[in-house]
Amino acid sequence: MILIIQCCREKLHYFEFVKPIEDVLKKNEKLFESVHYRCVNKKVVSKADKIIISGTSLKDNFFLQDLECFSWLKKFDKPVLGICAGMHILGLLFNGSLKEKTEIGLNNVFFEKEFLGLKNTVECYELHNFYVESSEFEGFARSKDCLQAVKHRYKPFYGVLFHPEVRNKELLEVFASL
Numbered sequence: 001m002i003l004i005i006q007c008c009r010e011k012l013h014y015f016e017f018v019k020p021i022e023d024v025l026k027k028n029e030k031l032f033e034s035v036h037y038r039c040v041n042k043k044v045v046s047k048a049d050k051i052i053i054s055g056t057s058l059k060d061n062f063f064l065q066d067l068e069c070f071s072w073l074k075k076f077d078k079p080v081l082g083i084c085a086g087m088h089i090l091g092l093l094f095n096g097s098l099k100e101k102t103e104i105g106l107n108n109v110f111f112e113k114e115f116l117g118l119k120n121t122v123e124c125y126e127l128h129n130f131y132v133e134s135s136e137f138e139g140f141a142r143s144k145d146c147l148q149a150v151k152h153r154y155k156p157f158y159g160v161l162f163h164p165e166v167r168n169k170e171l172l173e174v175f176a177s178l
Contacts, residue, residue, distance in 0.1 A: 002176060003048035004034040007063045007085040008056045017054045020165035021083075024172045037069050045072065050079045050178065053086025055127070055163055061085075067092055079156040081116075081175045087150065087159030088132050094152065096134025101146045103128055109148045109162060115140040116149075116158060117174035124148070124162035131161055 002025060006018050018034055025032045035044055037053075045051075053070075056063070063069075063085055070089050073080065082090040088098060103126035111119045118141070131146040137159065141149035150159045156178070164171040 001047050001049055002030055002032040003040075003044060003051045004032055005040060005051060005053045005086070006034055006036045007054050007060075007089075008036075009060050009062045010057070013057050013060060017056055017083075017163075017165070020169075021052055021054060021172060024165065024169050025176060028173055028176055030176045037063060037066065040069065040072075042072075045076070048078065050176070051076070051081070052172075052175070053080065053082045053089055055084030055086060055165075057127075061129075063089065064092075064098075073157075077155060079175065079178050080158065081172075082157070082159040083165065084128050084161055084163060087161055088130060090152070090157055090159050091132030091134040091137065091150070094134050094136040096132045096136070098130045098132055099146070100129065101131050103143065103145070103161075106167070107143050107162070109141050109143050111141040111149065113140060115151070116171045118149070118168060118171055122168060124164075124168055125166040126162050128161055132159075 109124045137150035148161045
């Protein structure tokens with residue numbers, strides 16, 4: 001089962017940031033459960049084979065005040081994909097720092113090596129005010145101005161700053177099949 005952790009404070013944001021992920025998983029006949037990050041508990045996590053942490057809107061950064069809600073990830077050892085806000089969370093949990101950079105719309109992302117099925121130059125959808133840097137993650141892709149795709153050096157944790165649920169759904173399919 002794939003656990004989708006929702007970072008959205010506003011219920012309407014579910015339709016933009018979570019439902020498209022669910023739709024990809026349904027299409028690929030993957031079992032999943034969606035839970036808001038404040039409702040995650042040991043029982044839900046113990047059922048998960050993989051975790052996807054969703055993104056959220058530009059002004060919805062309330063999850064940053066609740067990073068302790070994600071501290072259990074430090075001991076988790078199964079695959080995790082952090083999308084935008086999810087990438088911020090992973091980076092911050094592993095000694096990273098947020099940097100300001102707003103990117104909105106379609107943008108070319110340059111993959112230095114294959115990353116969950118993406119390689120070379122890929123047009124991706126961006127919607128963020130920050131990016132994260134952490135020495136505990138290896139960079140796989142950049143836009144002109146910031147890091148776009150990372151993998152933890154020792155754990156099966158992946159992060160993307162762009163939104164694959166909008167434009168690069170094959171990345172979600174590859175992750176779901178790991």
